[in-house]
Amino acid sequence: MKYCAFLRGVNVKGTNMKMADVCQVFKEAGMQDVSSVLASGNIVFSSDKNAGELRIILEKAMSDHFSYEAFLFIKSQEETQVFWDSIPFEKNNDLHIYAFVGNPGVENVLMTEFEAASKAENEKALIIKDIFYWQVPKGNTLDSSFGKVLGKKSLKDQFTSRNINTFEKILKKMN
Template sequence: MKYCAFLRGVNVKGTNMKMADVCQVFKEAGMQDVGSVLASGNIVFSSDQNVADLKKVLEKAMSDRFSYEAFLFVKSHDETEAFWLGNPFDKNEDFHTYAFVGADGVENTLMDEFEKASKTENEKAAVINGIFYWQVSKGNTLDSSFGKILGRKNLKDQFTSRNINTFEKVLKKMGS
């Protein structure tokens, strides 16, 4: 089955790695058809293992190889496609739209935090089919109080986010 592993915290805050090296780790861990999409830690691969086992095996392999506490979320082709298709926001060149890949139920935690946060102009969030989406004006991602919440250490193993366009690129790499 085809999967994408969405890694958290890659090539930010001192955790730097080349995607070729990450792909090699996946190959050494027994994954097939391994390839990367962008430098933000999106690794497409094939495996017959179940998702829970893949998560454990790949997090350990990444942690061992790169000497950091790795967190990743493994999604099937259909699950990855749901992120792309579920986007509730119209395309607008003035905004970034992010979708959040994470642990079961994290969308509720994120919506609670979003509702408590002060908002920048036209900042929006929605939960569609269990996926949290966030739209923010370009240039305000890091200025948003919600944007600051996303870096909390107590949430680091709960989710990672990607610009919505990344899902389209991942799907193309997966062959759809």
């Protein structure tokens, strides 16, 4: 089965790694057809194991190799397609749209945080098919009230986010 591993916290805040090295760790952990998409920690691969087994194996392999606490989220090709097919917002050159990959139920935690945050004009969030989507004006991602919530240490093992354009690139690589 084809999967994508979405790594959390890669190439930000001092956790730097080359995607070629990450791909090698995946290969050494028994994954096949391994390749990366962008430098933000998206690894496409094949395996006969289920997503739960893969997460345990790959988090340990990444943590051991890179000497950091690795968090990653595994989605099948079909699950990854749902992220792209369910985008609730119209594309707009002035706005970023993010989808959040995470543990079951994290979309509700994120929505609670979003509802409590102050918002910029055109900043919106929706949950579609248990996926949290966030639209934010370009240039406001890290400065927004909700953007600051995303860095909370208490949430670091719960989710990661990607610009929706990344899902398009991942799906092209999977196909």
